[in-house]
Amino acid sequence: MPGQCREVAVTGLGVISPAGIGARATWDTLLTGRSTATRDAGLVGLPVDISCQVPDFDTARLVGRKAAWRLDRFVAMALLAARHAVADAGLSPAEWDASRVGVVMGTGTGSMERYVTEFAKLAAGRPLDISPLAITRSVPNMAAAEIALDLTATGPNFAVSTACASGSSALGIARDLLRAGTCDLVLAGGAESARHPIPAACFHRMGALSRRTEDPAGASRPFDAARDGFVLSEGAAVLVLERPEHARARGASPRAQLVGYGASCDAFHYAAPDPEGRGAAAALTAALADAGLAPGDIDHINAHGTGTRLNDLAEARALHTVFAEPPAVTSLKGALGHAIGAAGAIEAAVTVMSLQQDTIPPTANHEDPDLDIDLDIVAKAPRQTPLSAAASTSFGFGGQNAALVFRSA
Amino acid sequence: MPTSAELITSTLTETFDLDPAEVTPERTFEDLGLDSLALVEMGLMLQERTGISLDDVPLRTTIGELAALMDSSTADKALTTAPNSSS
Numbered sequence: 001m002p003g004q005c006r007e008v009a010v011t012g013l014g015v016i017s018p019a020g021i022g023a024r025a026t027w028d029t030l031l032t033g034r035s036t037a038t039r040d041a042g043l044v045g046l047p048v049d050i051s052c053q054v055p056d057f058d059t060a061r062l063v064g065r066k067a068a069w070r071l072d073r074f075v076a077m078a079l080l081a082a083r084h085a086v087a088d089a090g091l092s093p094a095e096w097d098a099s100r101v102g103v104v105m106g107t108g109t110g111s112m113e114r115y116v117t118e119f120a121k122l123a124a125g126r127p128l129d130i131s132p133l134a135i136t137r138s139v140p141n142m143a144a145a146e147i148a149l150d151l152t153a154t155g156p157n158f159a160v161s162t163a164c165a166s167g168s169s170a171l172g173i174a175r176d177l178l179r180a181g182t183c184d185l186v187l188a189g190g191a192e193s194a195r196h197p198i199p200a201a202c203f204h205r206m207g208a209l210s211r212r213t214e215d216p217a218g219a220s221r222p223f224d225a226a227r228d229g230f231v232l233s234e235g236a237a238v239l240v241l242e243r244p245e246h247a248r249a250r251g252a253s254p255r256a257q258l259v260g261y262g263a264s265c266d267a268f269h270y271a272a273p274d275p276e277g278r279g280a281a282a283a284l285t286a287a288l289a290d291a292g293l294a295p296g297d298i299d300h301i302n303a304h305g306t307g308t309r310l311n312d313l314a315e316a317r318a319l320h321t322v323f324a325e326p327p328a329v330t331s332l333k334g335a336l337g338h339a340i341g342a343a344g345a346i347e348a349a350v351t352v353m354s355l356q357q358d359t360i361p362p363t364a365n366h367e368d369p370d371l372d373i374d375l376d377i378v379a380k381a382p383r384q385t386p387l388s389a390a391a392s393t394s395f396g397f398g399g400q401n402a403a404l405v406f407r408s409a
Numbered sequence: 410m411p412t413s414a415e416l417i418t419s420t421l422t423e424t425f426d427l428d429p430a431e432v433t434p435e436r437t438f439e440d441l442g443l444d445s446l447a448l449v450e451m452g453l454m455l456q457e458r459t460g461i462s463l464d465d466v467p468l469r470t471t472i473g474e475l476a477a478l479m480d481s482s483t484a485d486k487a488l489t490t491a492p493n494s495s496s
Contacts, residue, residue, distance in 0.1 A: 064426065065424065066426045069450060070450070128462075128464065129456070131449075131450060131453060132449045
């Protein structure tokens with residue numbers, strides 16, 4: 001059994017987002033500073049009928065018809081992101097030791113659309129028309145299970161559900177599997193497609209969604225004084241995490257190192273964050289300690305930054321608690337909306353690309369700073385600046401928090 | 410209006426990515442690599458297109474046999490719904 005390692009290498013990225021199919025496409029779109037939010041034909045008739053949608057995501061064309069008939073959208077996105085990540089890492093599943101390859105995928109809701117579709121048959125008095133695949137298409141573990149089936153990964157296989165922190169939590173748990181020597185490689189990330197009337201109506205009723213429906217592209221405004229909520233989104237991201245000696249042995253060049261992970265729970269309220277951001281600060285402090293870094297070593301925060309009034313203020317307070325002077329902050333949710341269980345993984349992938357490119361993408365729609373927040377928000381244009389360490393934060397309903405720290409390779 | 414055999418063939422080739430050359434009347438669903446769950450899904454897809462309920466079709470059924478079963482179901486349906494058919 002290989003010994004313990006402190007850092008793990010990030011050797012591959014796969015990103016499927018409303019900004020494009022592929023990590024590079026997503027990065028290029030983010031640098032433009034534009035929002036991807038548009039009217040959503042699937043939400044017609046609801047008080048909030050806008051979302052950020054992955055463009056041209058045709059499962060049969062992108063994933064192949066062989067499996068498309070049994071894959072709901074969040075699983076198909078997870079599968080495509082995993083294939084991209086493995087290709088990006090220069091790995092060949094035919095050559096790896098499958099028993100040493102794990103998969104950990106986060107999702108917040110699974111496939112709510114499937115439950116609703118099948119329930120409609122029950123409500124119409126047609127119980128025998130319910131698909132025998134209603135469960136396997138929709139339950140949260142199937143993103144990880146289908147990735148393992150597609151790529152042949154017979155090591156530990158887990159689903160993680162910590163609401164909007166799911167993707168980040170999955171990466172942290174994957175990191176632990178590598179540190180403990182349980183796996184050589186773990187494909188980890190998150191996937192979600194909750195652009196559906198049920199979650200849309202629910203989030204609206206909670207007061208969490210932006211009501212700026214007359215201006216979809218201007219609706220998601222993280223840390224802006226005029227922010228009024230998030231925009232529903234979808235997507236997936238998978239990172240190949242690898243034991244450093246395993247990466248070296250095969251001559252792989254890491255994109256970055258994952259050096260720290262911290263998790264906490266507010267234990268404050270079932271939906272609202274602790275207003276002082278105590279749980280968020282605890283997760284970030286734990287991630288920094290885990291990384292062996294001081295707050296002053298962090299050059300950039302890829303924030304959770306949903307654009308809800310409560311989250312942004314609580315997060316700002318958390319950052320002011322941890323940092324004497326918080327580093328440059330961006331929130332991708334201005335451009336990408338909030339992809340719930342996939343958000344943390346997409347943001348982690350972009351944090352890795354920021355470190356590689358020494359570039360922080362702008363926060364879309366950040367125009368009028370909220371004086372109570374007092375952060376150095378990167379807005380309007382990308383900021384080029386030397387980056388050696390960066391953190392990505394994610395916070396879920398239920399007060400579940402995760403923070404990741406990456407360092408340049 | 411496609412025939413039952415054409416509907417089965419198009420479902421198998423379009424949804425399950427089978428080679429049209431493979432989908433011949435004498436082949437069974439087992440031969441074509443479908444498992445029992447895939448067969449139920451295919452039955453639901455055909456039901457959506459035809460209204461014919463296809464429960465409990467064995468994997469060893471051939472495409473020709475299923476087409477015949479659908480044709481007879483269509484005929485039964487036509488009889489039971491035809492005007493004055495029961496008077």
